[in-house]
Amino acid sequence: MSPDEFLRRARDPMAWRSKAISLRRSADVVWDESSRRRLDSIVVQTKSYDEAKFEEAIDVLRNCQFLYSLAAECALKGLIIKQHPKEVVFDTTVDGTNSLIDAKIRQIGKTRIDTHNLEKLAEISGMVSTGGQAAIRELLAFSTFCINWFGRYPVPLESTSDFLPRGKLPGVVFNHYYRDLMDPFLDSVLEKLDSECRDAPGHSAKVSVAR
Numbered sequence: 001m002s003p004d005e006f007l008r009r010a011r012d013p014m015a016w017r018s019k020a021i022s023l024r025r026s027a028d029v030v031w032d033e034s035s036r037r038r039l040d041s042i043v044v045q046t047k048s049y050d051e052a053k054f055e056e057a058i059d060v061l062r063n064c065q066f067l068y069s070l071a072a073e074c075a076l077k078g079l080i081i082k083q084h085p086k087e088v089v090f091d092t093t094v095d096g097t098n099s100l101i102d103a104k105i106r107q108i109g110k111t112r113i114d115t116h117n118l119e120k121l122a123e124i125s126g127m128v129s130t131g132g133q134a135a136i137r138e139l140l141a142f143s144t145f146c147i148n149w150f151g152r153y154p155v156p157l158e159s160t161s162d163f164l165p166r167g168k169l170p171g172v173v174f175n176h177y178y179r180d181l182m183d184p185f186l187d188s189v190l191e192k193l194d195s196e197c198r199d200a201p202g203h204s205a206k207v208s209v210a211r
Contacts, residue, residue, distance in 0.1 A: 003100040007090065010105060016078025017193055020071045024186060027067035031179060034060040038176065061175065066151020068182050069118065069143035075189040076121040080108055082196050083125060116147045127189055134168040139181050141166070142174055 001009075009015045034057050041053035081088050093102035108115055108124070115121070118140040122128040128136055145163040149155070165171070173181060 003092070003103040006103050007092075007100070010090070010103075011081060011085070011088070013078040013082040013193060013197060016074045016081065017190065017197075020074035020078065020186075020190065023067050023071035023074060027064050027071060030060060030064035030067060034058075034064050035176075058175070061178075062146070062151050065143070065146045065178055068179070068186070069146045069151065072118055072140070072143060072182070072186055072189065073116060073121065073147065075186060075193060076118065076125050076127065077108060077115070079125045079127070079189060079193045079196070080121065082193060116144055118144045118147070122189075125189070125192075127185075127192070134166070136181070136185060138166045138168045139173065139178075139185070143182070 037053065037057035037060055041050045041057055042048075043050055087108065088105070089107040091104050091106040092100055095101050105115070108121070119128070119137050122136070122140055123130060128140070142163055150163070165174075169181075170177075
């Protein structure tokens with residue numbers, strides 16, 4: 001992808017929306033497979049789980065949660081780009097003829113943040129209130145944990161990078177009931193993004209570019 005095409009797509013909220021929907025569709029497929037494997041792990045005679053099969057089902061579930069979390073990240077970033085285009089900053093590189101040769105997102109929001117931090121992205125976009133909605137915040141904190149390593153690696157990059165439950169959600173939410181909260185949250189983000197895009201005269205946001 002050329003730097004010019006990168007900038008064009010990166011500043012388009014609808015491109016982020018499309019990717020969020022694509023990731024969610026994939027997550028739905030993986031969710032169905034994890035559910036199938038979980039049911040298949042039940043030993044009918046003893047009404048208990050085959051431990052090896054159950055662990056396989058959980059492994060698939062973690063990959064599924066990774067995809068849902070990425071979908072939420074893309075949807076939230078699209079919403080922020082639509083709402084606050086001047087607060088999205090790119091690092092760009094130009095050659096001696098002033099032609100753009102490289103570009104990457106440097107910052108979303110007024111301060112530099114970990115752009116995988118779903119809780120912070122939700123706060124910037126207005127999807128959660130400052131200091132409020134503790135249950136959703138805990139879900140987003142767990143989902144950030146899924147993006148950073150739980151859905152990708154066998155161990156975190158640092159031994160201290162662990163998810164610490166806050167006690168606002170029952171433990172089952174981090175497993176098979178995860179989608180009961182993530183689905184409505186994703187729906188609400190996408191609905192808000194659609195609403196703001198419909199109300200605007202165009203679909204592309206202008207984004208400040210730092211050189």
